[in-house]
Amino acid sequence: MEKLIIKGGVKLKGQVDVSGFKNSAVALIPATVLAGAPCVIDNLPGISDIKILTQILRDLGATVTENGLNPVNGSHSLHIDTTTMTECYADYDMAKNLRASYYFLGAALGRFKKARVAYPGGCNIGVRPIDQHIKGFEALGATVSIEHGIISVEAEKLVGTEIYLDMVSVGATINVMLAAVMAEGRTVIENAAKEPHIVDVANFLNCMGAEIRGAGTDVIRINGVEKLGGCNHTVIPDQIEAGTYMIAAAATGGDVVVNKVIPKHLESVTAKLKEMGVEITEEDESLSVRVNATKPLKNVNIKTLVYPGFPTDLQQPMSALLSVAKGIGIVTETIFEGRFKHVDQLKKMGANIKVEGRVAVIEGVDNLMGATVTATDLRAAASLVIAGLMAEGTTEVENIHFLDRGYDLFQEKIQNLGADVHRVTVED
Ligand SMILES: CC(=O)N[C@H]1[C@@H](OP(=O)(O)OP(=O)(O)OC[C@H]2O[C@@H](n3ccc(=O)[nH]c3=O)[C@H](O)[C@@H]2O)O[C@H](CO)[C@@H](O)[C@@H]1O
């Protein structure tokens, strides 16, 4: 097991470059299954989810070659040729480690009219059903069955139709889009998710020759095309990574410029941090985050919502910050019912937080104290590192492999900002 050892109390200072967006990249890679010619994807983050997806593509028969590595932010460029693939069967060992393995279902259904993929893994933050993905595939004419943990989808042909998603789901919106781009006729997805990566994936597919309109709004219209070509594409910046550094900067009373971001994607986070008293200056592609040491940050209420609301993926990092802000903050998690597993760990460090169902009431304390804590999922890991950066003394964060799922060069990036942090391997 690897753990991070953090000596708290250092104010983060300097500049940090944000990598490509995990949640976009993990959809773009499976989307290449639809391409009728090779694709090049730039600005892929060097995270374990991408390594696993690349391996799955290779195991499925695609040719994936590394085009280059950016040493500053760790991003990669991949040349991906899926034209050699003839079918798609991703077994349990291939699919279990990440959520996004389910995108092979939509993409392969679109191309081969058939796919078999084991039930996806991903962060354990709630039940995470996939009924809306299945509803969309069935509406397009596929039959779907689940046996021994393997999801099988098959259609003689796919025919466009109107699909109303019962809840706003990022995964279902992308999966249905992937399945529908080569269906006969027109598909309309209503109550679609509007997250920036929906737009990124739609742009990628359109660059291959798809006809998708309305991505980024809650109605997406897709005119099916007979075949798709290849595409060169650059992944959009990771607003969750950016938000994590903004929160870490605020938490340590620091002064950090977060570069290579699209500030619009972070409006809800910027607004909340400003409400707490953090000074934020927006440039075209950067956000400067600064805390005025004479004024204590005040607590705020957070309600996680679908985009453009406050992202659930930043709720855990933000609750670490709120645990030392003045007054009481109420955090309502509306997306995932099991996303408070980090709270027990924060309490070990002295936080005063009461969780009742989907609500956490946080009463700010003067200081957190270093402790040995265990990450239970990706953003829990980020929240515990932020807590460690603020705490008095030394914090050890165990299960740091979760962090590697979503943060490219995390340790190096915060070290560059002055953090006293290092990684050690210990016997399990
Ligand atoms: C790889 C990826 O992009 N992961 C992101 C994606 O996860 P993911 O795509 O799994 O999240 P969804 O947007 O689908 O989930 C939203 C809500 O809908 C529910 N639901 C979803 C699908 C379905 O068929 N049935 C159903 O009930 C989920 O349990 C959850 O309560 O969006 C989440 C919400 O922004 C983020 O936290 C994750 O980081």
Ligand SMILES: C=C(OP(=O)(O)O)C(=O)O
């Ligand atoms: C929940 C997350 O990821 P995944 O959906 O891949 O588990 C996340 O990125 O915070």
